[in-house]
Amino acid sequence: MDITDFYDTFFEEAEELLADMERHLLEIDLEEPDAEQLNAIFRAAHSIKGGAGTFGFDVLQKTTHLLENLLDHARRGEMPLRRDIVDTFLETKDMLHDQLDAYRNQEEPDQAAFTRICQTLQQLAREEIGQELEAAASAPEDTGNAPTATPPAHTADTTTDSVAVASPTSEQLLAVALLNVGEKDRGLLVEELGQLGTVQAHHGDEECYEVTLLTGVSRDDIEAVMCFIVEPEQLQIRHAENEESVPEASPQAPPQSEKDPASPAKSETATSPAPLTTGGASESGRPKAKKAKAGGESSSIRVSVDKVDQIINLVGELIITQSMLDQTVSELDGVTHGGLLNGMNLLQRNARDLQEAVMSVRMVPMDYVFSRYPRLVRDLAGKLDKEVELVTEGESTELDKSLTERIIDPLTHLVRNSLDHGIEDPDTREAAGKPRIGRLTLSAQHQGGNILIEVIDDGAGLDRDRLLAKAHESGLSVSDSMSDDEVWQLIFAPGFSTAKEVSDVSGRGVGMDVVKRNIQGMGGHVEIMSRRGQGTTTRIVLPLTLAILDGMSIKVGSEVFILPLSTVLESLQPSREDLYAMAGDDVVLKVRDEYLPVVAVHEALDVKGAKTQLKETIAVIVQGEGRRYALLVDDLIGQQQVVVKNLETNYRKVPGVSAATILGDGSVALILDIADLHRLSRAKKEARRPQRASIDYETLLQKEREPS
Amino acid sequence: MTSLSQHADYATSEAQNREFLVFSLGEEEYAIDILKVQEIRGYENVTRIANAPEFIKGVTNLRGIIVPIVDLRIKFHLDKVEYGGQTVVIVVNVGERVVGIVVDGVSDVMTLTPEQIKPAPEFGVTLSSDFLSGLGSLEDRMLVLVDIDKLLTSEEMALVDRSSK
Numbered sequence: 001m002d003i004t005d006f007y008d009t010f011f012e013e014a015e016e017l018l019a020d021m022e023r024h025l026l027e028i029d030l031e032e033p034d035a036e037q038l039n040a041i042f043r044a045a046h047s048i049k050g051g052a053g054t055f056g057f058d059v060l061q062k063t064t065h066l067l068e069n070l071l072d073h074a075r076r077g078e079m080p081l082r083r084d085i086v087d088t089f090l091e092t093k094d095m096l097h098d099q100l101d102a103y104r105n106q107e108e109p110d111q112a113a114f115t116r117i118c119q120t121l122q123q124l125a126r127e128e129i130g131q132e133l134e135a136a137a138s139a140p141e142d143t144g145n146a147p148t149a150t151p152p153a154h155t156a157d158t159t160t161d162s163v164a165v166a167s168p169t170s171e172q173l174l175a176v177a178l179l180n181v182g183e184k185d186r187g188l189l190v191e192e193l194g195q196l197g198t199v200q201a202h203h204g205d206e207e208c209y210e211v212t213l214l215t216g217v218s219r220d221d222i223e224a225v226m227c228f229i230v231e232p233e234q235l236q237i238r239h240a241e242n243e244e245s246v247p248e249a250s251p252q253a254p255p256q257s258e259k260d261p262a263s264p265a266k267s268e269t270a271t272s273p274a275p276l277t278t279g280g281a282s283e284s285g286r287p288k289a290k291k292a293k294a295g296g297e298s299s300s301i302r303v304s305v306d307k308v309d310q311i312i313n314l315v316g317e318l319i320i321t322q323s324m325l326d327q328t329v330s331e332l333d334g335v336t337h338g339g340l341l342n343g344m345n346l347l348q349r350n351a352r353d354l355q356e357a358v359m360s361v362r363m364v365p366m367d368y369v370f371s372r373y374p375r376l377v378r379d380l381a382g383k384l385d386k387e388v389e390l391v392t393e394g395e396s397t398e399l400d401k402s403l404t405e406r407i408i409d410p411l412t413h414l415v416r417n418s419l420d421h422g423i424e425d426p427d428t429r430e431a432a433g434k435p436r437i438g439r440l441t442l443s444a445q446h447q448g449g450n451i452l453i454e455v456i457d458d459g460a461g462l463d464r465d466r467l468l469a470k471a472h473e474s475g476l477s478v479s480d481s482m483s484d485d486e487v488w489q490l491i492f493a494p495g496f497s498t499a500k501e502v503s504d505v506s507g508r509g510v511g512m513d514v515v516k517r518n519i520q521g522m523g524g525h526v527e528i529m530s531r532r533g534q535g536t537t538t539r540i541v542l543p544l545t546l547a548i549l550d551g552m553s554i555k556v557g558s559e560v561f562i563l564p565l566s567t568v569l570e571s572l573q574p575s576r577e578d579l580y581a582m583a584g585d586d587v588v589l590k591v592r593d594e595y596l597p598v599v600a601v602h603e604a605l606d607v608k609g610a611k612t613q614l615k616e617t618i619a620v621i622v623q624g625e626g627r628r629y630a631l632l633v634d635d636l637i638g639q640q641q642v643v644v645k646n647l648e649t650n651y652r653k654v655p656g657v658s659a660a661t662i663l664g665d666g667s668v669a670l671i672l673d674i675a676d677l678h679r680l681s682r683a684k685k686e687a688r689r690p691q692r693a694s695i696d697y698e699t700l701l702q703k704e705r706e707p708s
Numbered sequence: 709m710t711s712l713s714q715h716a717d718y719a720t721s722e723a724q725n726r727e728f729l730v731f732s733l734g735e736e737e738y739a740i741d742i743l744k745v746q747e748i749r750g751y752e753n754v755t756r757i758a759n760a761p762e763f764i765k766g767v768t769n770l771r772g773i774i775v776p777i778v779d780l781r782i783k784f785h786l787d788k789v790e791y792g793g794q795t796v797v798i799v800v801n802v803g804e805r806v807v808g809i810v811v812d813g814v815s816d817v818m819t820l821t822p823e824q825i826k827p828a829p830e831f832g833v834t835l836s837s838d839f840l841s842g843l844g845s846l847e848d849r850m851l852v853l854v855d856i857d858k859l860l861t862s863e864e865m866a867l868v869d870r871s872s873k
Contacts, residue, residue, distance in 0.1 A: 313772060314772075316772060317771065317772040320772065559755070559756065604758070605758035605759070606758050606759065607758070645772075645773075645774045646774070647767070647774055648869070649773070649774065649805070650773065650774060650775050650776055650805045650806050650807060651757075651767060651774070651776040651867060652866070652867065652868060652869040653869055654757055654758070654759070654760070655758075655759055656758065656759075657757075657758075660755075660767060660774050662769045662772065662774075666753065666769055667753045667755060667768075667769065668753075668755040668766075668767050668768060668769050668774055669755065670755065670757070680759075
């Protein structure tokens with residue numbers, strides 16, 4: 001095992017730290033910055049720097065170093081925070097993220113970008129603190145925190161082992177105590193320490209193992225490195241020679257049990273390198289923050305999605321096996337096999353519970369999605385000179401992981417649209433009697449088996465007249481008598497945009513149709529509600545999961561198919577009077593003053609032995625991709641939840657079919673794709689047409705020849 | 709020392725020998741690399757797929773996995789295609805895919821030495837020699853060695869989306 005094994009851990013941790021940093025930067029109150037938050041941001045930068053230094057990620061280390069120095073000034077109140085400064089910090093954070101990605105892909109980060117960000121940070125330092133930052137150090141010996149040019153005023157009350165006064169080049173003798181560390185990790189840690197300095201001695205047992213180290217690396221850096229292997233609680237670092245002069249550490253002399261985690265020594269060895277200068281708030285805040293983090297780690301584990309999917313598949317199999325057994329057992333005599341039947345009932349209940357529990361593993365809170373918008377809204381509002389307040393509701397609403405990933409793009413588009421077209425600039429808002437600050441609400445809630453995600457703005461609302469005029473221009477067939485809902489749907493037409501000018505935010509008209517298609521691809525749909533001058537609400541309705549589907553099983557001939565229940569509107573027995581033949585072999589069905597095209601499943605899917613007499617069939621009215629039509633089937637079997645199985649894993653895409661499932665008897669049934677089925681049926685009719693035309697032509701020719 | 713070199717010889721010749729699963733289609737005997745075979749099962753419960761070529765019988769449930777079933781007898785234009793108790797499905801792994809092929813019967817597993825594998829001559833239209841890895845000759849029998857990977861991923865089998873290939 002060597003140091004590269006820790007790369008992944010570092011990348012993951014660094015990513016989380018960066019996310020933390022961004023969250024705090026966005027939340028921070030510019031007027032009255034919260035000391036604890038500033039500390040948290042600082043700590044994040046510092047931890048990344050420590051790790052980057054150890055792993056030799058030079059560019060990353062240098063960038064974080066500059067950022068850290070600035071943050072250090074900020075948290076000590078030596079540098080006032082302004083919006084543009086926070087912007088710079090955020091930009092730096094993005095840059096760090098890019099650098100991290102580059103290292104992860106084993107590439108060198110963009111050098112030009114690095115130089116640029118260094119200049120920006122240096123300039124900021126010159127303007128705000130009136131001093132040059134010390135050049136970023138490349139050697140880990142130099143990663144001491146505070147700029148040496150300004151000996152901080154607080155040195156008086158620091159203890160001798162404080163890193164702030166430890167000269168970067170001087171070597172010191174440190175005693176590193178490892179508490180309750182297993183033998184394997186211990187060897188690794190000693191080896192690791194050997195890379196940071198000279199190990200002079202190591203001895204002890206599992207409970208407390210002491211390593212004496214001669215090193216120029218600061219305590220915090222040592223700790224930052226060690227923390228990739230052990231918990232901070234398991235670590236104690238102090239000066240080896242002058243133990244007596246460290247009053248905080250000596251009472252904590254090893255052995256110290258883990259049961260005493262809130263000891264002063266722990267807060268002393270916390271990741272924050274400089275002594276506490278910001279007062280009581282951070283003193284009490286720091287250990288608390290650490291505890292919260294430790295709690296979070298123990299209550300969750302990282303598992304790859306593949307593993308979870310495998311479990312879900314297996315549970316799906318279990319359910320199928322269980323229902324197969326159920327069918328067999330249901331034929332048995334209840335009196336003689338009472339015990340077996342009871343057992344089966346219990347099995348059924350347990351299997352369902354298990355399925356639900358497993359499905360919930362895949363569920364992630366919407367917070368995962370919503371958390372990326374504060375930044376976006378902030379940046380965009382700045383760019384558009386608008387003032388926008390973002391409100392999120394229902395962050396804890398859960399949604400299937402695969403869906404959350406696919407919802408991000410459409411949702412981002414809607415948010416951008418709301419900011420660009422919806423919310424007006426502050427002056428216009430004031431003139432209209434609205435507060436200057438616009439309000440954008442993102443909300444999520446469950447409704448039945450669906451999740452509703454809404455993007456609500458209190459902006460200008462959609463302009464009916466302009467939409468209609470634009471539609472005329474684009475050659476869409478519209479009339480003034482269309483209902484509002486129909487007019488709003490126009491914005492989903494391809495190439496449709498009402499933006500007066502194309503900006504880099506929106507207005508190219510390539511967006512909303514893609515949004516709609518994406519959401520339909522996930523089995524959902526979009527609704528728009530808008531009031532002129534009061535705002536627009538875009539509502540996305542999605543199924544909770546793609547792995548399980550509420551289906552209606554139908555029979556055609558001897559074959560069973562599944563219709564997604566969400567597409568089924570109603571079913572009825574068509575009477576002859578309601579069926580009208582159209583040109584060619586098209587048939588329409590009249591349902592309550594509406595004429596619907598008819599698609600016979602047996603024709604589209606070549607089912608043999610199906611009922612062809614219209615009188616015997618059942619019409620299921622379905623809706624897919626906004627198209628409504630009547631599907632002719634032989635029989636309705638019933639409703640059931642089915643586990644969706646991909647056909648493409650081993651086969652290929654089948655026209656008119658979205659996926660497959662396994663029925664209770666172990667046989668496979670195909671799940672019909674309503675929109676695609678309509679296309680398939682049209683294509684088939686299309687294919688038949690020229691054939692008939694040529695026959696007609698020939699008979700016509702023959703007839704003409706006959707008289708002669 | 710001699711025993712060691714003997715052992716090495718044995719090992720190399722062993723490595724060159726290949727094992728084949730022999731199956732019959734009508735009167736003819738075919739064989740595929742045994743390492744491609746996942747399992748052998750009966751022909752049952754196949755769900756038809758609409759608008760697919762005739763030789764694709766449909767899909768079946770193999771312990772929760774949806775597996776397409778191809779009838780090689782129809783593909784190779786055999787006169788007699790019957791489904792009975794002897795009809796067997798060989799489940800093969802092709803790349804990352806699982807496919808079932810219907811054959812008239814499975815007879816045995818044969819080990820062929822490199823000398824026994826002859827190059828395949830140019831064949832007719834039904835079975836292009838591209839899909840053959842050779843002919844196996846055994847005293848009075850001839851085995852047609854099918855390169856099942858190439859055959860099943862070929863465009864004419866219509867088992868794989870061209871885009872996903």
